[in-house]
Amino acid sequence: xxxxxxxxxxxxxxxxxxxxxxxxxxANAYALLSSLYQDQPDRAAVQRFSTLWSSSxxxxxxxxxxxxxxxxxxQFCTAWQTGDGKLxxxxxxxxxxxxxxxxxxxxPFESVYCGTRRxxxxxxxxxxxxxxxxxxxxxxxQELHPEDHVAVELGFMAYLAFLESHCSTSSAAxxxxxxxxxxxxxxxxxxLIRWVPQLCRRIxxxxxxxxxxxxxRFTSALIEEDHARLSMPAEQLHNTWKEGxx
Amino acid sequence: xxxxxxxRREFLKAxxxxxxxxxxxxxxxHGCARPETEVEPQRTDExxxxxxxxYCGICSANCAMMGHVAAGxxxxxxxxxxxxxxxxxxxxxxxxxxxxLYDPDRLKYPLMRTEPRKGPGIDPKWVKISWxxxxxxxxxxxxxxxxxxxPESIAFFSRGHDxxxxxxxxxxxxxxxxxxSTCFTTHxxxxxxxxxxxxxxxxxxxxxxxxxxxxxxxxPSKAKNMSAQDYxxxxxxxxxxxxxxxxxxxxxxxxxEWIPIKPGTDLAFMLAMIRIIINEELYDADFVNSRTYGLxxxxxxxxxxxxxxxxxxxxxxxxxITRIAREFGTTRPAxxxxxxxxxxxxxxxxxxxAAYCMVILNSLVGAIDQPGGQIVPRRPSLKPFNAVFPxxxxxxxxxxxxxxxxxHPIVGPTRRGDFSTVTDAxxxxxxxxxxxxxxxxxNVLAFPDATxxxxxLKKIDFIAVCDVWPSEMVQMADVVFPEPYFLETSGFGDxxxxxxYPQIAxxxxxxxxxxxxKGYGGIISGIADAMGLGHIFEGVSSSTLWxxxxxxxxxxxxxxxxxxxxxxxxxxxxxxxxxxxxxxGRIELYSTVFEQHGYDPVPLWxxxxxxxxxxxxxxxxxxxxxxxxxxxxxxxELMAQTYLENAAIMNRSMARQMGLEQxxxxxxxxxxxxxxxxxQLEEGIRPDCVCIExxxxxxxxxxxxxxxxxxxxxxxxxxxxxxxxxxxxxxxAGACMTDxxxxxxxx
Numbered sequence: 001x002x003x004x005x006x007x008x009x010x011x012x013x014x015x016x017x018x019x020x021x022x023x024x025x026x027a028n029a030y031a032l033l034s035s036l037y038q039d040q041p042d043r044a045a046v047q048r049f050s051t052l053w054s055s056s057x058x059x060x061x062x063x064x065x066x067x068x069x070x071x072x073x074x075q076f077c078t079a080w081q082t083g084d085g086k087l088x089x090x091x092x093x094x095x096x097x098x099x100x101x102x103x104x105x106x107x108p109f110e111s112v113y114c115g116t117r118r119x120x121x122x123x124x125x126x127x128x129x130x131x132x133x134x135x136x137x138x139x140x141x142q143e144l145h146p147e148d149h150v151a152v153e154l155g156f157m158a159y160l161a162f163l164e165s166h167c168s169t170s171s172a173a174x175x176x177x178x179x180x181x182x183x184x185x186x187x188x189x190x191x192l193i194r195w196v197p198q199l200c201r202r203i204x205x206x207x208x209x210x211x212x213x214x215x216x217r218f219t220s221a222l223i224e225e226d227h228a229r230l231s232m233p234a235e236q237l238h239n240t241w242k243e244g245x246x
Numbered sequence: 247x248x249x250x251x252x253x254r255r256e257f258l259k260a261x262x263x264x265x266x267x268x269x270x271x272x273x274x275x276h277g278c279a280r281p282e283t284e285v286e287p288q289r290t291d292e293x294x295x296x297x298x299x300x301y302c303g304i305c306s307a308n309c310a311m312m313g314h315v316a317a318g319x320x321x322x323x324x325x326x327x328x329x330x331x332x333x334x335x336x337x338x339x340x341x342x343x344x345x346x347l348y349d350p351d352r353l354k355y356p357l358m359r360t361e362p363r364k365g366p367g368i369d370p371k372w373v374k375i376s377w378x379x380x381x382x383x384x385x386x387x388x389x390x391x392x393x394x395x396x397p398e399s400i401a402f403f404s405r406g407h408d409x410x411x412x413x414x415x416x417x418x419x420x421x422x423x424x425x426x427s428t429c430f431t432t433h434x435x436x437x438x439x440x441x442x443x444x445x446x447x448x449x450x451x452x453x454x455x456x457x458x459x460x461x462x463x464x465x466p467s468k469a470k471n472m473s474a475q476d477y478x479x480x481x482x483x484x485x486x487x488x489x490x491x492x493x494x495x496x497x498x499x500x501x502x503e504w505i506p507i508k509p510g511t512d513l514a515f516m517l518a519m520i521r522i523i524i525n526e527e528l529y530d531a532d533f534v535n536s537r538t539y540g541l542x543x544x545x546x547x548x549x550x551x552x553x554x555x556x557x558x559x560x561x562x563x564x565x566x567i568t569r570i571a572r573e574f575g576t577t578r579p580a581x582x583x584x585x586x587x588x589x590x591x592x593x594x595x596x597x598x599x600a601a602y603c604m605v606i607l608n609s610l611v612g613a614i615d616q617p618g619g620q621i622v623p624r625r626p627s628l629k630p631f632n633a634v635f636p637x638x639x640x641x642x643x644x645x646x647x648x649x650x651x652x653x654h655p656i657v658g659p660t661r662r663g664d665f666s667t668v669t670d671a672x673x674x675x676x677x678x679x680x681x682x683x684x685x686x687x688x689n690v691l692a693f694p695d696a697t698x699x700x701x702x703l704k705k706i707d708f709i710a711v712c713d714v715w716p717s718e719m720v721q722m723a724d725v726v727f728p729e730p731y732f733l734e735t736s737g738f739g740d741x742x743x744x745x746x747y748p749q750i751a752x753x754x755x756x757x758x759x760x761x762x763x764k765g766y767g768g769i770i771s772g773i774a775d776a777m778g779l780g781h782i783f784e785g786v787s788s789s790t791l792w793x794x795x796x797x798x799x800x801x802x803x804x805x806x807x808x809x810x811x812x813x814x815x816x817x818x819x820x821x822x823x824x825x826x827x828x829x830x831g832r833i834e835l836y837s838t839v840f841e842q843h844g845y846d847p848v849p850l851w852x853x854x855x856x857x858x859x860x861x862x863x864x865x866x867x868x869x870x871x872x873x874x875x876x877x878x879x880x881x882x883e884l885m886a887q888t889y890l891e892n893a894a895i896m897n898r899s900m901a902r903q904m905g906l907e908q909x910x911x912x913x914x915x916x917x918x919x920x921x922x923x924x925x926q927l928e929e930g931i932r933p934d935c936v937c938i939e940x941x942x943x944x945x946x947x948x949x950x951x952x953x954x955x956x957x958x959x960x961x962x963x964x965x966x967x968x969x970x971x972x973x974x975x976x977x978x979a980g981a982c983m984t985d986x987x988x989x990x991x992x993x
Contacts, residue, residue, distance in 0.1 A: 096372035107350040119348035
């Protein structure tokens with residue numbers, strides 16, 4: 001899917017086995033979810049992702065994704081692929097219902113869940129912004145959502161996973177790989193895992209948003225299983241890569 | 247973190263396989279081996295810190311404030327110490343505005359309804375649309391209405407606004423409605439007739455008064471900043487305070503004396519006072535002789551209003567009325583403060599007469615535009631919008647209004663409209679149907695007979711709503727235009743509640759807009775453009791308007807922005823007004839203007855419209871809690887923590903006689919409707935009264951804090967037909983907001 005000769009600028013040969021494709025898969029999963037929280041769904045992007053997700057379960061699992069994530073992703077793709085001609089309108093309605101005219105306390109901002117004041121721009125906003133800064137990036141001007149919006153945080157994970165997929169396979173680069181995964185673990189640990197599962201439960205509690213229920217299940221599965229996997233001791237995680245599967 | 251040599255462009259390219267492009271698009275990559283230059287970096291934290299000047303947009307007092315910003319977010323709001331209104335302080339609502347700014351429920355993008363049914367419990371099935379789509383959809387609906395039913399089939403429900411007024415005039419509709427008929431129109435009518443001025447005649451020099459006599463005036467309870475400060479100051483300095491009110495309010499608890507008068511009878515109390523003060527010659531002869539007109543004729547008309555007569559009506563001892571009249575007449579400065587929905591507000595069919603008595607009594611003691619009295623604000627003289635941007639010729643509206651407001655010659659020219667009669671017209675389609683409407687920050691909860699008003703809205707084919715929050719009005723909209731919160735906007739304010747000398751307060755964006763919002767002027771311009779009326783705003787801009795207005799006053803927009811305290815002031819010694827814009831050139835105690843238009847030229851006694859009956863045995867009172875501004879702040883987390891829901895406030899003994907306990911749910915019913923809420927027991931309220939605070943009972947599920955807390959007392963307020971309103975012969979066309987009675991029973 002990714003043309004490495006155009007995108008990889010490391011000077012050492014790439015690792016031959018799973019980590020790269022696994023990270024790519026995760027990057028795409030995070031990026032897709034980010035886009036689904038970012039704005040009204042773009043069906044073409046969903047379609048492309050669905051094609052990717054149609055790989056066999058074995059391939060997906062070998063890509064470092066947990067069974068719950070694999071299953072949730074497939075359910076999501078199936079639902080969105082089989083939607084009738086009104087799907088596009090339904091998705092727009094669900095997006096607005098959940099995120100633009102909020103019901104049931106569905107607020108896609110970390111500050112609302114983890115801040116002391118439960119409003120926008122609370123401490124988590126400062127913390128996540130600092131996290132991005134330490135990672136060498138900041139939100140673009142064209143991005144209207146604040147940094148602790150779920151779309152931006154998931155987008156950041158996509159970015160980190162994508163960087164991971166481009167780490168080299170040399171022993172010198174192992175440290176970089178470990179650091180890359182550690183950054184993801186820390187971001188999940190310090191931010192996403194603290195509030196996104198709760199957000200997802202709130203989404204699932206809104207009856208009029210059946211398609212986004214699947215997005216929510218996919219999101220929470222990915223985050224929770226990714227968090228569990230990345231929380232393994234670094235050596236163990238590294239070894240699983242060398243063994244080619246989890 | 248060490249990064250690869252991956253650039254943003256390459257990341258985007260590589261991610262083209264999936265929606266990763268969208269995610270990556272959120273970021274700039276710094277510190278990459280090949281940094282990108284196509285996107286300018288954001289401002290740094292250093293440039294996002296510091297203090298910004300603004301003035302409060304929550305109420306019309308517009309207290310000047312300063313916002314302390316750190317790392318790009320607003321940390322604290324403080325009063326501007328050089329502001330003559332707030333004097334360095336804000337009220338609880340002002341301090342809490344930061345919560346509104348960062349309210350996650352705020353409207354974020356234009357929305358369009360896809361569900362044709364409307365009303366409580368119905369999901370509008372919004373979809374996000376672009377601004378262009380929102381303008382186009384609105385313009386198509388407006389133009390279709392004009393084509394099929396004429397320009398008068400468009401209605402604007404909005405406070406006056408230069409841009410909106412021009413679009414209204416270009417369309418040629420007479421139907422522009424504001425909230426004043428439910429708020430202070432009676433005071434306005436009296437001041438226009440008797441003093442020839444005063445759209446909002448509520449500037450008070452309370453701090454210097456020695457005797458304060460309040461008829462339902464309760465600004466400390468409403469946390470009206472300058473009034474609360476001044477009241478505390480006055481009583482701390484030894485001023486005597488007497489509060490005449492059916493309920494013991496915050497003002498009353500700080501007063502020397504509370505007189506629990508029978509609701510709607512303040513007029514009788516004041517008429518008796520007028521008679522005593524004139525007959526006993528307690529008035530300020532110099533002031534009355536030099537500044538007023540018609541004392542003799544007034545004196546002749548009030549001779550029947552003895553204290554004994556007033557006592558029977560008010561339930562207050564004649565001796566008390568006499569004593570209060572003498573105290574008021576002999577203490578200088580003495581003042582009857584007024585503000586909007588006090589005893590002279592549009593509560594009862596006789597309220598305009600009470601407002602008239604307030605002007606007369608304040609005139610008798612020389613308290614009009616004198617230190618310690620009621621002051622005419624020294625507002626800056628701003629060049630009007632139409633003088634800066636001369637309008638094209640617009641046709642006069644060809645039809646009468648749907649609410650009959652032009653039938654009231656004193657206030658009709660204000661074009662403020664009548665909330666209590668408009669429902670009938672919308673429902674019946676007579677004299678003609680309204681096919682499209684634009685609402686701005688007027689919520690359905692604020693209308694008399696609110697549930698019926700919601701039904702009436704269903705008759706309108708297309709409704710556009712401009713708002714900051716997903717209010718109930720938004721739930722009725724076809725297209726929603728999200729506006730920024732005032733802390734995200736620019737401008738300046740010439741305040742009118744406390745201006746001893748002209749002063750202007752700067753409003754800078756304290757923080758950048760959080761979402762994709764537009765100011766009201768921009769929204770109106772966009773609609774006009776899409777309607778093919780773009781020429782009416784050719785060359786028009788806010789920045790030009792502000793600069794022209796400020797330059798005409800000897801400053802400029804740039805100078806105001808450079809001001810070290812965010813204020814422009816023209817301090818002058820206070821010189822009392824000696825001439826008034828009335829036919830006599832004086833304050834008319836006998837109003838020739840009222841007489842000319844067929845109203846009683848003096849405030850003769852008239853009973854209020856409704857009295858307790860077997861079916862509805864309680865007088866209805868409506869108030870507002872200190873921490874809320876009408877129905878606009880119930881979603882503020884901080885204010886909700888201190889006052890989450892309203893209640894039916896009853897006298898403890900009376901409630902217990904009825905077997906009611908604190909917190910028990912009850913039905914309160916009027917001839918208009920019924921609501922369910924908890925009962926709150928107090929000692930300080932007459933046994934024959936029920937008081938409910940306004941602003942609650944939000945049914946918009948998108949207001950996640952305010953939703954379903956308490957009940958809307960507006961459902962109890964009877965609406966009026968145009969004929970009923972005209973028959974009341976109220977020059978202010980007040981909506982009789984509390985002129986009805988209620989029953990209470992356990993739920």
